[in-house]
Amino acid sequence: MSRQLNHLLSELAHGLLTQLPAQLVAAAVAAGLGAALRARRRRRRAGAAEPSAGPDVP
Numbered sequence: 001m002s003r004q005l006n007h008l009l010s011e012l013a014h015g016l017l018t019q020l021p022a023q024l025v026a027a028a029v030a031a032g033l034g035a036a037l038r039a040r041r042r043r044r045r046a047g048a049a050e051p052s053a054g055p056d057v058p
Helices: 002-051
Strands: none
Touching: none
């Protein structure tokens, strides 16, 4: 039984040390990309909302 528990703990530790960092990096990249896209959309909307100076404005 202790051999099975040792194997389970070993596999769990291996999974945490290899898979978890990759998932955290992927989540950080996705969150950063989402934030960048939202900021870009906000800036474009803010620029479109400002009245533009047309040719009839001196």
